[in-house]
Amino acid sequence: MDELSTTMSSKGQVVIPAELRRKLGIEPGTKFAVYPDDEGHVVFAKVPTVSDWEKILANVLNENVPLDEKGHYDSKQSPDFDKWMKEG
Numbered sequence: 001m002d003e004l005s006t007t008m009s010s011k012g013q014v015v016i017p018a019e020l021r022r023k024l025g026i027e028p029g030t031k032f033a034v035y036p037d038d039e040g041h042v043v044f045a046k047v048p049t050v051s052d053w054e055k056i057l058a059n060v061l062n063e064n065v066p067l068d069e070k071g072h073y074d075s076k077q078s079p080d081f082d083k084w085m086k087e088g
């Protein structure tokens with residue numbers, strides 16, 4: 001995608017170009033965190049929705065992993081956790 005530009009209105013409003021909204025799936029009502037970065041740029045970061053978190057968490061390991069008194073686990077009892085610990 002080529003560089004896009006926009007102009008801030010007198011009310012401080014900035015329009016995100018339609019091409020970028022379509023590409024990123026930004027819809028009316030989308031919330032953003034707005035902050036400056038270390039170089040003085042303005043950053044708009046989409047605030048994740050419940051749906052976004054559900055997609056993110058769908059791939060997170062969900063296995064009960066019992067630990068012994070030393071904090072060790074049994075790889076045979078928790079094979080998915082063991083694989084995750086070894087392979088990431």
